[in-house]
Amino acid sequence: MSEYVAPVSEDVSNPKPEILDRHYKVLVVDPYSVNIQDFGPNAGRVRLSFYSSMVIHTVRELIENGQVDSVILFDDASFGTDYFSTGDLSYDYLTQDRKEGRIINPGKVKVYKGDDFARTPTQVKAVATYLKAHGLTGDDALYLGWEYHRDRVETHARAFGFEVNYGSVTEIHKRFEPKFDADKLMRMLPFEEIEAMESRRRKMAKRDGKGVIPGIIQSLPIVGGPRMLDNKRMPDGRLAFDYRKGTARLKELGLK
Helix, strand or coil: CCCCCCCCCCCCCCCCHHHHCCCEEEEEECCCCEEECCCCCCCCCEEECHHHHHHHHHHHHHHHCCCEEEEEEECCCCCCCCCCCHHHHHHHHHHCCCCCCCCCCHHHEEEECCHHHHCHHHHHHHHHHHHHHCCCCHHHEEEEECHHHHHHHHHHHHHCCCCCEEEEHHHHHHHHCCCCCHHHHHHHCCHHHHHHHHHHHHHHHHHCCCCHHHHHHHCCCCCCCCEEEEEEECCCCCEEEEEEEHHHHHHHCCCC
């Protein structure tokens, strides 16, 4: 692993540049679903959603910059155990052999497996347990995800007894790729739809920091079950938010 080198800090558009001015013992990767390719030579193959792909690319940038020692991933199996999960594909991407070597040694990656690790409160609780077991605090970890998710992750973390260093994937990626136009990307993505969904969840998290009530609701067969989260290109060219049960996507593709 190369010696840690802090990124340049001339980019004043990043509101939290200091988050990358230090090293972290562990990087927690917020999962954002898988999808199934429905055209081309890879049709039928499980792939990371756009949101997961953006996050895992930024994970690679952080690792290769020497800023983290280890990585935590979560299963988030959008289509159930018969298909690869977000954690599976992320793990394979980070640890596979390449001519230039692995991005990270497999022994440095912890994957939390199981259907329950598609829920944010369960993920955050697992992080709290991991930190305590390894003699670490929230200050030793960087939690990487999309900005819209920050508030809820921070709320759940406080409920489980730690403060989180949450890094926005667009802000951090821009630190490594100064020409990356985050504002343009945000205008293209269906964030009005995402924000509408997330605002309801934030309100619930404020009342139930450990996510007990959503856990009970999600355990009901008619409500619960793994879900996928991605973009869908509409006939007019715009991107719509595609959030639904994984079984619905499988039925759409004739796979169930």
